[in-house]
Amino acid sequence: MNILKFFILLFTITIFVSCAKEINIDEELEEPITFEEPSYIQTVDILFTGSSTVAFWPDLEKSFTSYQLINTGISGSCLDDLINEKENRIFKYNPSYFVFYYGDNDMYKYDANTYIKKFKRLMKELKIRRPNTIVLLISIKPSPLRKEKFNQYTLINKYMDKFHEINPSCYYIDIWTTMSNNTTYFKDDELHLSNKGYTFINQLIYNKIKALESLKSTN
Numbered sequence: 149m150n151i152l153k154f155f156i157l158l159f160t161i162t163i164f165v166s167c168a169k170e171i172n173i174d175e176e177l178e179e180p181i182t183f184e185e186p187s188y189i190q191t192v193d194i195l196f197t198g199s200s201t202v203a204f205w206p207d208l209e210k211s212f213t214s215y216q217l218i219n220t221g222i223s224g225s226c227l228d229d230l231i232n233e234k235e236n237r238i239f240k241y242n243p244s245y246f247v248f249y250y251g252d253n254d255m256y257k258y259d260a261n262t263y264i265k266k267f268k269r270l271m272k273e274l275k276i277r278r279p280n281t282i283v284l285l286i287s288i289k290p291s292p293l294r295k296e297k298f299n300q301y302t303l304i305n306k307y308m309d310k311f312h313e314i315n316p317s318c319y320y321i322d323i324w325t326t327m328s329n330n331t332t333y334f335k336d337d338e339l340h341l342s343n344k345g346y347t348f349i350n351q352l353i354y355n356k357i358k359a360l361e362s363l364k365s366t367n
Contacts, residue, residue: 181273186235191242192218194357198249199225200340201289211350215357218243226254227266234270239277245357246274246281251288251304252297260303267308271315282360283318284353285311289345290328292338319360321352 193215196202202221209217220237222229227250230237238246254263274281285308288301301324309320326348327333333345341349 181269181276183239183273183277185277186240189240189242190218192216193243194218194245194247195220195238195241195243196247197221197230197237198247198286199223199253201249201252201286202247204340206343206346211354221249224253226250226257227263227270228254228257231266231270234273238274242278243281246278246283247286247353248283249286251301252291252294255297255300260300260307263304264307267304271311271318275315275317279317281317283315284321284356285318286321286349286353287324289333289341290324291334291340292331294339319356321349321356323349323352 194212194217196205196208196217196219198221200221200223202219203223203225205219205221208219218241222237230250250267251263271283274283287305287308290298290301294301305322305324308318309322311318312320327345331338333342333348334340335342
């Protein structure tokens with residue numbers, strides 16, 4: 149191999165390696181989303197799903213009296229569980245609003261980046277299959293018992309806060325800021341929400357839905 153051919157080969161390899169390093173993870177090819185819709189889809193006003201924060205939600209019907217509600221929350225569940233059960237817990241319904249809470253249990257199974265990948269794929273499928281549904285993303289709550297995971301929770305919350313820029317149908321509901329360093333929003337177990345915590349979150353969601361309905365009526 150002469151010197152000229154050697155330098156041409158070296159230059160080609162350098163360009164290839166450089167380009168490979170610049171590929172962003174968001175640009176990686178993923179498996180296509182395939183699905184088969186159920187034979188019957190129930191139309192509802194609001195679909196709630198999540199872990200114990202949603203499963204234990206008291207008196208939802210009293211808080212949202214003028215809405216038809218479905219709650220498919222399961223205590224102790226993670227996002228993987230929801231994905232595995234998505235046909236029964238999400239896609240058998242066609243909700244106007246989808247209230248979503250996950251993330252805190254998940255950090256005991258995988259890290260924030262892994263969670264975000266799973267979350268993005270689920271939200272992409274939801275956008276394809278239920279394009280008219282508005283999603284309300286509740287931030288992970290700052291349970292005092294789980295302080296060791298706060299850094300991971302913060303990463304996820306920051307991502308969800310900006311997710312509206314990616315998907316304008318998704319809106320962030322921030323409970324973290326108000327509940328931080330205030331144990332009155334939690335039960336004595338320092339993990340689950342107290343009645344005060346649920347009263348607060350009820351009001352946030354109700355106000356957001358009313359604001360979105362008002363905005364829609366003026367457009």
